[in-house]
Amino acid sequence: MNELTNNKPGWWKRMTVRLAQIDQHIRGDCWRWLVRWLYKIMAPFYDWGADRLMPDYRQAIAHLVDELAVSASDVVLDLGCGTGMVTLPASKRAQFAVGIDMTPAMLHQLQKKQANGRPGLVRGDVRCLPFSNNSFSxxxxxxxxxxxxxxxxxxxxxxVWRVLKKNGRFGCLTGRHETGNAYPTAAEWQSWLEQSGFRNVAVAAYRDVYYLVKANRVLSQHEKN
Ligand SMILES: C[S@@+](CC[C@H](N)C(=O)[O-])C[C@H]1O[C@@H](n2cnc3c(N)ncnc32)[C@H](O)[C@@H]1O
Structure with a gap:
């Protein structure tokens, strides 16, 4: 988010940008509690801050949902769902959507917004998904x-490959590498996904700051036999 400052940043924007910058350098288990702590502080203001720092973020999310062609036959999983900025638009088009996040305070914000118990919310770590094989389209x-x-x-x-059904789709919205070194290059996304078994990997720029990464979970050799 740090690339999206305008010419006259207020105190809130400066603080949010700083928190986002710190957050991007926090990696590894021993610091994970700090990520939760940062998001616990940010949770009540997260949407407000995102709308100001990234004014076209919701359009980019709509683009992601469109590009993945989410429809009434889909069961969608949203990883690191936070306050539901992707989960909610996806759940409106899907048969059902589930958001998973490790920060209870972010899930609480999503819970406050959702109507009719949709989508489903799970507290958990995306590195070890608590779902059976072939659960999501x-x-x-x-x-x-x-x-x-x-x-x-x-x-x-x-x-993700494990929990996706055959021919399932994966879509990821992220920052363009050109806007900051914290963001991986298109070649890195491509190689990581292909090494994990995905095919038809495509990384497309969306507006000035976003990459939309798409990939398909095709049948493995073992499944073909
Ligand atoms: C920048 S927010 C993005 C939230 C949402 N996807 C959005 O677009 O607004 C990152 C979210 O990922 C969650 N998160 C970070 N690491 C995670 C992990 N290992 N497992 C689950 N959630 C994680 C954080 O709690 C936070 O809610």
């Missing part, structure tokens, strides 16, 4: 994988 994630090491990202992709 699509998996989304937005601005959360950055905080994981490369090995952890690959672990998450293997988990």
């Amino acid at each position: 699509a998996v989304t994630t937005s601005f959360m994988l950055l905080r994981l090491t490369t090995a952890e990202k690959q672990q998450v992709f293997r988990e």
